[in-house]
Amino acid sequence: MATDTTTVAPSGPPKQAARAGRRPALRRDGRYAGIFLTPSLGGLLLFTLFPTLMALAISLFDWPVFGERTFLGIDNYTHLLHDPVFRRVVLNTVLFVVLYVPLNVIVSLGLATWVGPKIKGRQAFRVLFFIPVMTPMVANVMVWRLMFQPGGLIDSTLQSWFGINAPNFLGSSTWAMPAIVAMSVWQGFGYNFLVFSAALDQVPQSQLESAQIDGAGPLQRFRYVTWPMITPAIFFATTMTLITSFQVFAQPFILTQGGPGVATQTIVMYVYNQGWQFLTMGLASAAGWVLFVIIMAITAIQFVGQRKWVNYDV
Amino acid sequence: MTSETMTVVGRRVRTSVSHVLLVIVALLFLVPLVYAVSTSLKPADEVFTATPHLFGSKIQWSNYKDAFSYAPFGRYFLNSAFVAVAGTLVVVAASSLSAYAFARLRFRGRESLFVLFLGTLMVPQEVLIVPMYWLMQSLGWVDSYWALILPWAFTAFGTFLLRQFFLTVPNELEEAARVDGCGPFGSFFRIMLPLARPAIAVLTVFTFISFWGSFLWPLIIINSVDTKGTVPLGLAQFSGQAGTQWNLMMAASVMAMIPTVLLVILLQKHLVRGLLVTGLGGR
Numbered sequence: 001m002a003t004d005t006t007t008v009a010p011s012g013p014p015k016q017a018a019r020a021g022r023r024p025a026l027r028r029d030g031r032y033a034g035i036f037l038t039p040s041l042g043g044l045l046l047f048t049l050f051p052t053l054m055a056l057a058i059s060l061f062d063w064p065v066f067g068e069r070t071f072l073g074i075d076n077y078t079h080l081l082h083d084p085v086f087r088r089v090v091l092n093t094v095l096f097v098v099l100y101v102p103l104n105v106i107v108s109l110g111l112a113t114w115v116g117p118k119i120k121g122r123q124a125f126r127v128l129f130f131i132p133v134m135t136p137m138v139a140n141v142m143v144w145r146l147m148f149q150p151g152g153l154i155d156s157t158l159q160s161w162f163g164i165n166a167p168n169f170l171g172s173s174t175w176a177m178p179a180i181v182a183m184s185v186w187q188g189f190g191y192n193f194l195v196f197s198a199a200l201d202q203v204p205q206s207q208l209e210s211a212q213i214d215g216a217g218p219l220q221r222f223r224y225v226t227w228p229m230i231t232p233a234i235f236f237a238t239t240m241t242l243i244t245s246f247q248v249f250a251q252p253f254i255l256t257q258g259g260p261g262v263a264t265q266t267i268v269m270y271v272y273n274q275g276w277q278f279l280t281m282g283l284a285s286a287a288g289w290v291l292f293v294i295i296m297a298i299t300a301i302q303f304v305g306q307r308k309w310v311n312y313d314v
Numbered sequence: 315m316t317s318e319t320m321t322v323v324g325r326r327v328r329t330s331v332s333h334v335l336l337v338i339v340a341l342l343f344l345v346p347l348v349y350a351v352s353t354s355l356k357p358a359d360e361v362f363t364a365t366p367h368l369f370g371s372k373i374q375w376s377n378y379k380d381a382f383s384y385a386p387f388g389r390y391f392l393n394s395a396f397v398a399v400a401g402t403l404v405v406v407a408a409s410s411l412s413a414y415a416f417a418r419l420r421f422r423g424r425e426s427l428f429v430l431f432l433g434t435l436m437v438p439q440e441v442l443i444v445p446m447y448w449l450m451q452s453l454g455w456v457d458s459y460w461a462l463i464l465p466w467a468f469t470a471f472g473t474f475l476l477r478q479f480f481l482t483v484p485n486e487l488e489e490a491a492r493v494d495g496c497g498p499f500g501s502f503f504r505i506m507l508p509l510a511r512p513a514i515a516v517l518t519v520f521t522f523i524s525f526w527g528s529f530l531w532p533l534i535i536i537n538s539v540d541t542k543g544t545v546p547l548g549l550a551q552f553s554g555q556a557g558t559q560w561n562l563m564m565a566a567s568v569m570a571m572i573p574t575v576l577l578v579i580l581l582q583k584h585l586v587r588g589l590l591v592t593g594l595g596g597r
Contacts, residue, residue, distance in 0.1 A: 032498040047442075111339070130578055139568075
């Protein structure tokens with residue numbers, strides 16, 4: 001519909017107008033650019049930039065969902081610093097990250113290398129492993145919640161094969177976090193598998209073959225031929241995985257509700273609880289900003305560190 | 315000669331062993347999904363058994379029907395579909411327009427504006443939820459479809475993805491059209507959009523999927539779950555109750571997964587391009 005009104009050539013000699021130099025075109029472009037950009041720019045200003053600043057502002061207030069707001073300065077942040085629950089929550093999140101990220105990268109890189117660029121049907125593996133990345137997280141978690149139940153798949157398998165009872169994974173402070181990590185690795189590694197197998201496709205077979213003729217074993221070939229060529233992919237994958245794993249929420253929320261006690265409560269769960277269970281938005285916002293700062297710091301460290309090991313010019 | 319055939323044979327054997335092992339790994343990986351389907355077809359009292367069984371005493375297809383009366387899943391599916399379709403339309407419209415401006419129009423401050431766009435990608439959703447909730451309160455949008463659709467429909471991912479694609483379209487095509495008197499709108503609608511169909515398809519599918527699976531925000535903003543709840547919200551809500559009917563829950567979970575599985579299979583050639591949208595935009 002819009003095309004009809006705009007594609008019709010305006011009156012006047014079009015060829016001459018187009019030739020008439022770049023200046024007028026540039027000015028006209030500017031006006032059009034305004035129209036083209038308005039929806040996105042307006043949306044981003046209203047729904048991202050403004051809220052980012054508001055988050056900072058709210059974090060400086062005692063800001064109940066309803067009722068009087070009082071300016072507090074940095075009191076919310078000092079409160080967080082001394083809140084044993086928040087400290088525990090940060091520790092839990094770090095523990096999740098420390099377990100999840102290396103496992104995810106090892107599993108996905110290992111499998112991607114194993115499947116390799118030559119194998120038939122490797123596309124099937126890519127699709128297969130990518131499925132839980134795309135299916136709704138809540139549905140994935142629900143399946144695993146049932147698997148972890150006493151009498152669920154893991155328990156009944158252990159009972160009938162080995163005659164032993166599985167621990168009550170989700171109710172045990174020892175097992176709850178490993179259970180969350182296991183579920184998350186299953187759900188998430190397909191993403192990095194895809195990143196790595198796309199990168200491995202780019203490694204020239206000829207180089208691997210000549211290394212093999214020169215007597216290099218599989219490990220040496222991986223270390224000296226493959227690895228230098230896939231460091232950018234590894235950097236991308238670890239950075240993305242780090243960022244998203246700090247934001248872990250649905251898995252502990254549905255598997256354990258943060259329990260037992262607060263043993264598996266994460267930073268985002270804390271934000272949610274403060275904001276929508278205790279209705280203290282100021283504190284929730286401050287916790288959100290702490291998470292943001294942690295993520296920015298980690299990303300910055302990654303980017304500084306990459307100079308030492310990431311190779312962009314192979 | 316014989317030693318050479320030996321190594322060839324040895325390599326063949328090793329490759330087939332490796333293949334077999336890989337298939338076993340793939341099967342192990344599939345166990346949770348198979349378990350979900352298997353449970354979704356069992357009678358309620360056979361969900362928890364002492365020994366694992368793939369099939370119950372009968373295949374109970376009616377679970378898939380019963381799930382809809384156990385909880386208002388029909389309503390949830392409608393809501394999710396509506397929100398995901400509407401949200402995707404907004405994302406694709408807004409980002410293709412701005413992507414075109416960044417790729418093709420020359421205007422002052424283009425580069426710095428683009429950097430600003432990319433900068434917004436850094437902000438995690440968790441930082442935004444508190445002020446977003448306040449914003450929704452101010453707009454009177456708490457517990458509304460507006461709140462489910464609009465706040466996350468303006469991200470820079472789509473702009474970035476489509477801009478990258480537009481940049482690969484040869485300039486000559488548009489110049490020819492412009493010489494023929496085609497303005498920016500004309501060349502956008504008549505030339506760029508049709509050419510960008512594959513990229514737009516990728517953006518559409520991955521945006522749809524991220525709306526479809528979104529959980530944290532609906533959990534916060536929707537109070538009347540029975541009428542405005544989405545599928546993930548409904549699943550989470552009913553899992554919390556005592557005496558959960560797990561066979562029905564699994565039927566609902568499987569139904570929630572099916573559209574996304576189909577889309578992944580359909581779009582398998584473009585998965586790599588979709589990584590960007592999912593990795594960064596997975597909300």
